[in-house]
Every structure is written in structure tokens, then in C-alpha cells.
Amino acid sequence: MTKLASRITGTSKKSYGMYEQALRLDADDLIHLELGRPVHDTPAVIKEAAITALCEGHVHYGDMMGERALRSALSVKLRDFNAIDASPDEILVTNGLTQGSFAAFMALVNPGDEVILLDPYYPQHVGKIELAGGRVVTVPLDADNGFAIRADWIDAAITPATRMIVLVNPANPTGRVYTRAELEALADVAIRHDLIVVSDEVYEYITFGARHVSIASLPGMRERTVSLFAFTKAYAMDGWRLGYAVAAPEIVAGLVKISTSAVTHVNSFIQFGALAAVTDGAAEMQAMVDDDRRKRDLVVSRLNQMPQVRCAEPQGTIYAFPDISATGIPAQQLAERLLHEAHVVVEAGSFYGTAGEGHLRICFGSEPEDRITEALDRLGHFFNAL
Secondary structure, three states: OOOOOHHHHOOOOOOOOHHHHHHHOOOOOOEEOOOOOOOOOOOHHHHHHHHHHHHOOOOOOOOOOOOHHHHHHHHHHHHHHHOOOOOHHHEEEEOHHHHHHHHHHHHHOOOOOEEEEEEOOOOHHHHHHHHOOOEEEEEEOEHHHOOEOOHHHHHHHOOOOEEEEEEEOOOOOOOOOOOHHHHHHHHHHHHHOOOEEEEEOOOOOOEOOOOOOOHHHOOOOHHHEEEEEEOOOOOOOHHHOOEEEEOOHHHHHHHHHHHHHHHOOOOOOHHHHHHHHHHHOHHHHHHHHHHHHHHHHHHHHHHOOOOOOEOOOOOEOOEEOOEOHHHOOOHHHHHHHHHHHHOEEOEEHHHHOHHHOOEEEEEOOOOOHHHHHHHHHHHHHHHHHO
């Protein structure tokens, strides 16, 4: 009998949570608020640029780091929006942020290294760290302060084996946009202990009044940070699988070794769609973010009218993270009841770590407003009947 390699069998068993349960349920009226999938279509200007590139013959092998024109445009974007001074040669175009993070962990984590995740965390990072031979160490965020970063708690968790801290900012699942002061405190820990920071910034543009700060822009952090971005959320390009990693030259060299071994390079012609997004897609992107803001306001307002539910206003992302601890029902059990009794699919906060217990993650960016309203009606009926 064929046996799988231990690097696969020994890694985290985290799945896609309630999404997988919903697939097994024989019901045609489910409303899916569990997946972070943009409801909008990719803007026409982006599609047309990719189609033009395809028709013009951009169908062959390309630069292994990504099309030079795209990386040059990203260099300008990083300077102007993120305050990160990176040349095109310090940017690697990747198959989404997922492949970028995989390359970062494989290039920088040795077997036995400890990697700190802030809890609640993004579950997909766990398996990739473990595939690299690393050991995940979770440090809770401060739930009593809106899931703020506690640098002193991170400091206390560091051992001689600690190699890296993983940051998701804006934060999935909590919706928090970390302040400059929080990031400066985390940066101080990283510098004092000579740690790498992998910063997942896929929601950088989806903020609602709060200012996004890239940790690599802080003093002393550029050379020790791998900044990860993607076109997935803000440009509604999730199916395009397109992102990019930014790091110091010696780190990028390692990322390239992993990336070229896995995928050679990203599809050539779609990169011209990404170029159009960077250079000409701002208005369309802002319209989609404005739509997300309207749905956020609707969801937060309605949830706070439901008994035993409290919902803080997310500062960014496409997720609300309501506190349902007053029900006395564990989050996973409550999510399963909502699936079977209300036919609304949400994710349990505990799916994102122990600090997420007592919460649900509700995606307000994955459905049009009328479906969101219907889901809220069903949720209201459910909680009123408890």
C-alpha cells in the first residue's frame, strides 16, 4: 500500500471548515457567508488588458520573477501607497498570496524553528509552516481591546527556537486594522530578537476610515520583512491567482528558488491584467470597497439588534466577527445549527484558534445586498428563537 510522505500526513488537519460541511448538505437555498470570496466581477479594464495581451501573443515563457512592466508599476505603488522603497528586482510575482506565503515559509523556516501566529489566525498559514518543518506557536490578541496586538505577550512567547512572526494586517478574521503604535511595538520585538516578519496584507485597500500601515515601512523592518500582497480581494481577482512578494534581495533570491521549483513563473498574459489594475483600476476598486462598506454597516447594525449578539465595527476586510458568547453555545456548535436550521453558512470563530471561541466570522463581501439582507433576516429569526 502506498504511503504518503510524513511531511503531508503530519501537518495540520485544518480544512475549509463550514464550507465543506455546507457542500455535504442537500439544500439549494443556502446563503454562503463563510468564504472570503468577492461577489463583484473583475473590472472590465483588467479583463480587456489580459485579453489584449493574450491576443498579442503573450503566451510563452516569461520572466521568472514576473513581467518587468508589472514589477516596475508595483515598485511605484509600493512607494506611494505602502511607503516601501523596493526596486522591481525586489518583487516576485506569485500565484496568489497563498503561493507567496508558501515560498516564504519554505525559504526561511528550518525544521524545528518556531513560528508565532497571532490568535485568532489565518488557518491556511499553519499547514504551510508545518510543511516547512516549523512548529506553530500561537499568541493571543487582546480580545478585551478589540483584538489588539500585545507585544509583551509576544515577547514572553519567544524562545531560542523562535524564527518568525506572521502578521495578517488588516486582520482576518477580526477585521482589525493595526495602528502604527501596535506595529512599532511588534517591530521592536522582532528587531531585539532578530526575527523575520511575514506580513500578509491581502486586505490592504479594504479599510473603512482606518489607515493601513505596512510594517516593512517602519525603521529597521525593511530588511527583515517579507511583505505579501494580492489582487484577490480589492480587485475581485480571486480566480486569477495573482499576488506578489516583496523583500530584501537576499530573501527574494531564496523565494525565487522555491517559486521556480514549484511553478516556474506566473501565467504571462494575466499579468497584463494586473498591470491595468495597478495603473488604471483605482476607480473601479474604490466603488467595490464602497459597496463593501455599505454592507458592513448593514451587517453590524442588524447583528447588534439581535439578542445575545454583540458586534464591533470592523475597521477593514470583508468580515464581521460578532461575539455570541452570551448564548452559552460553543461557536462550532452554533455555526452548525445555523447551517442546518437557518441555512446560513458562517464560520465558527474557534476555527481560527482558541482566542476566536465565542465568535462567528460572517463575510459581508461574498453576496449581493439582497442576499445579505435575507441572511440577516434568517439569523434574526434564529437568535430571537433561542
